[in-house]
Amino acid sequence: MNATAAKLLVAAGDLMIERNTTDVSLSEIAQKSGVNAALVKYHFGNKDGLLLALLARDAEAEMKNLAFVLDMPISPTEKMRRHIAGIVNAYYRVPYLNRLIHLLLHQGSPATAKEVQRFFVNPLFNFVKRLLEAGVAAGEFRKVDPALFYISLNGACDHLFYGRQMNTYLVGSGGVTDEVRRQYIDHMTKLILGGLLTDKPGKPPD
Amino acid sequence: MNATAAKLLVAAGDLMIERNTTDVSLSEIAQKSGVNAALVKYHFGNKDGLLLALLARDAEAEMKNLAFVLDMPISPTEKMRRHIAGIVNAYYRVPYLNRLIHLLLHQGSPATAKEVQRFFVNPLFNFVKRLLEAGVAAGEFRKVDPALFYISLNGACDHLFYGRQMNTYLVGSGGVTDEVRRQYIDHMTKLILGGLLTDKPGKPPD
Numbered sequence: 001m002n003a004t005a006a007k008l009l010v011a012a013g014d015l016m017i018e019r020n021t022t023d024v025s026l027s028e029i030a031q032k033s034g035v036n037a038a039l040v041k042y043h044f045g046n047k048d049g050l051l052l053a054l055l056a057r058d059a060e061a062e063m064k065n066l067a068f069v070l071d072m073p074i075s076p077t078e079k080m081r082r083h084i085a086g087i088v089n090a091y092y093r094v095p096y097l098n099r100l101i102h103l104l105l106h107q108g109s110p111a112t113a114k115e116v117q118r119f120f121v122n123p124l125f126n127f128v129k130r131l132l133e134a135g136v137a138a139g140e141f142r143k144v145d146p147a148l149f150y151i152s153l154n155g156a157c158d159h160l161f162y163g164r165q166m167n168t169y170l171v172g173s174g175g176v177t178d179e180v181r182r183q184y185i186d187h188m189t190k191l192i193l194g195g196l197l198t199d200k201p202g203k204p205p206d
Numbered sequence: 207m208n209a210t211a212a213k214l215l216v217a218a219g220d221l222m223i224e225r226n227t228t229d230v231s232l233s234e235i236a237q238k239s240g241v242n243a244a245l246v247k248y249h250f251g252n253k254d255g256l257l258l259a260l261l262a263r264d265a266e267a268e269m270k271n272l273a274f275v276l277d278m279p280i281s282p283t284e285k286m287r288r289h290i291a292g293i294v295n296a297y298y299r300v301p302y303l304n305r306l307i308h309l310l311l312h313q314g315s316p317a318t319a320k321e322v323q324r325f326f327v328n329p330l331f332n333f334v335k336r337l338l339e340a341g342v343a344a345g346e347f348r349k350v351d352p353a354l355f356y357i358s359l360n361g362a363c364d365h366l367f368y369g370r371q372m373n374t375y376l377v378g379s380g381g382v383t384d385e386v387r388r389q390y391i392d393h394m395t396k397l398i399l400g401g402l403l404t405d406k407p408g409k410p411p412d
Contacts, residue, residue, distance in 0.1 A: 020312060102368065106226060117375060125376065142400075147376035148393040152362035159361020160354075162308065169323060170331065170353040187354040194348075194400055 005043040007033045009054050016096040022103045026050070048112040051104055058094045059120055062086060066127045076135035077193065083131065084192055085185045087157040092181045095161040098154070125150055153192065160184050207263075211249040213239045215260050222302040228309045232256070254318040257310055264300045265326055268292060272333045282341035283399065289337065290398055291391045293363045298387045301367040304360070331356050359398060366390050 001009075011033035015024040026047055030037035044050040069082045091097055104116045128150045135141030160167060160176055168175045207215075217239035221230040232253055236243035250256040275288045297303055310322045334356045341347030366373060366382055374381045 121375065142396075144397070145389065145393060147373075148366075148390055149397075150376060151365050151373060151390075152394060152397060155365020155368070156358035156362040158365070159357050162361070167353075167357060169327065170356065183351065184354055184357075187351060188358060190348075191350070191355075191358060191398070 002043060004035055004039055005053070008035055008040060008043065008050060009057055011035075012050060012054050013058070013094070013096070016100070020095075022051075022096055022099045048104070048108045051100060051108070052112060052115055055097075055100055055104065055116065055120060058097060058100070059090075061093075062090045063119075063123060066123060070127060070130065075140060076131055076138050077140050079131055080135065080141075080193065081189055083127070084153070084157070084189050087154065088160070088181060088185045088188060091158050091161045092176070098158040098162070128153070153188075156191075157184075157188060208249060210241055210245055211259070214241055214246060214249065214256060215263055217241075218256060218260050219264070219300070219302070222306070226301075228257075228302055228305045254310070254314045257306060257314070258318060258321055261303075261306055261310065261322065261326060264303060264306070265296075267299075268296045269325075269329060272329060276333060276336065281346060282337055282344050283346050285337055286341065286347075286399065287395055289333070290359070290363070290395050293360065294366070294387060294391045294394060297364050297367045298382070304364045304368070334359070359394075362397075363390075363394060 008029060012024065012029045015028060015032055016022050026040050027037055029050070030040055040047075040050060044053055065086050066083075069079050069086070072079065072082075101116060101120065105113045108116070125146070129146040132141060132144060132146050132149060136143050160180075171180050174180075214235060218230065218235045221234060221238055222228050232246050233243055235256070236246055246253075246256060250259055271292050272289075275285050275292070278285065278288075300306075307322060307326065311319045314322070331352070335352040338347060338350060338352050338355060342349050366377075366386075377386050380386075
C-alpha cells in the first residue's frame with residue numbers, strides 16, 4: 001500500500017480508538033494524518049472506500065489466522081480454543097472492529113455491504129460452520145445452529161471492549177488490561193467449550 | 207408520568223428503532239411527537255434527562271422481573287434459565303437498550319453515568335452475582351467471575367439485535383422474528399448452562 005494511504009488508515013484507526021466511536025469525518029482523518037483531504041478521494045474514492053480499506057487492514061491478521069488454524073493437525077476442540085482466543089485478541093487489538101463492520105453494513109452502499117460480506121463475514125462464518133461440523137463429526141461438539149453460535153460468540157467477545165465505561169466499573173479501574181484480556185479468553189473458553197462439549201451427564205435437558 | 211412527557215419518550219424510542227441508532231436529536235424527537243421542543247426542557251431538563259427517563263421506562267419491566275425471579279422457590283439453574291430468557295426478551299422489545307446505556311455512560315455527564323449505574327447496572331450486576339453465588343453454594347454452578355460472566359452474557363444476548371444487517375444475512379431474510387427470538391433463547395440457555403453446570407466428566411480442563 002502507498003505510504004500516504006497507509007498514513008490515512010493509521011489516522012482513522014487512531015481517531016476511532018481515542019474517541020471510542022467510529023463517527024469520525026474525512027476532514028478529521030486528513031487533519032490528523034497531515035495529508036491533504038483531496039488525497040483521500042485519490043486513494044480511496046470516498047469514505048466507504050477508506051473504511052473498507054481500514055477493515056481489510058485490521059482483519060488481515062485474523063483472516064490469515066483462520067486458514068492457519070483450520071489446517072492444523074489438532075482436534076476441533078483445540079481449534080475452537082484457538083479461535084476464541086483469536087477473536088478476543090482481535091477485538092483487543094482493534095476495539096472498534098465490530099462498530100466498523102456495523103457502520104459499513106448499515107450506512108455503506110449496497111456494494112460496500114456486499115464487499116464486507118465477501119471478504120469478512122463470509123470467511124469468518126464459513127470457518128465457524130466448518131469447525132462446528134467437524135466437531136460434531138468427531139463426537140466432540142453437540143449440534144448447534146452455526147448462525148446463532150456465531151452471533152453469540154462474537155457478541156460476547158466484543159462486549160468486553162464495547163462498554164469501556166461500564167466495564168471499567170465492572171472489571172476494575174485499570175480497564176481492559178492485558179491481564180483482563182487473558183482472563184476473558186480463559187472465561188470464554190470454559191464457558192463456550194463447557195456448553196459445547198458432549199459427553200457430560202449434567203448436560204441441560206432439551 | 208405526564209402525558210406529554212410520555213409522548214416524547216414514545217417518539218424517542220420509535221425513532222431509535224426506525225433508524226437503528228441512538229443518534230437522534232431533541233428537535234427530531236419533538237417533531238415526531240408533535241410536542242413543542244421547549245417542553246422537552248420543561249419535562250426533562252435536557253437530553254440526558256430525556257434519555258435517562260427512556261432507559262428507566264424501558265428497563266422497568268426487566269428490573270421488576272429480576273426481583274421476582276430472585277424470590278421464586280426454584281433452583282439457581284431454573285433462575286438462570288429465566289434470567290437468560292428475560293435478557294433476550296428485553297433486547298427484543300428494546301433493541302436499542304444497550305446502545306442507550308452506552309450513550310449515557312460515555313457521552314452523558316458524570317452525574318448521568320452515576321445514575322445509570324445506580325438504577326440499572328448495579329441492580330442487574332448484583333442480581334447476577336447473587337445468583338452465581340447461590341448456584342455455587344447449591345453445587346449447581348462452577349465458580350465463574352461475575353463481572354466477566356455478566357459481560358459475556360449481555361454481549362451475546364444483545365448481539366442478535368445489534369447487527370441487524372449482518373444477522374438478516376445469517377438468520378434469514380425475515381430478520382430477527384419471534385421464532386428466531388425463541389431459538390436464540392434456547393441456544394443461549396443451552397450454551398450458558400452447559401458451560402456453567404458442574405457434574406460433567408467432559409468438563410474442559412483448566
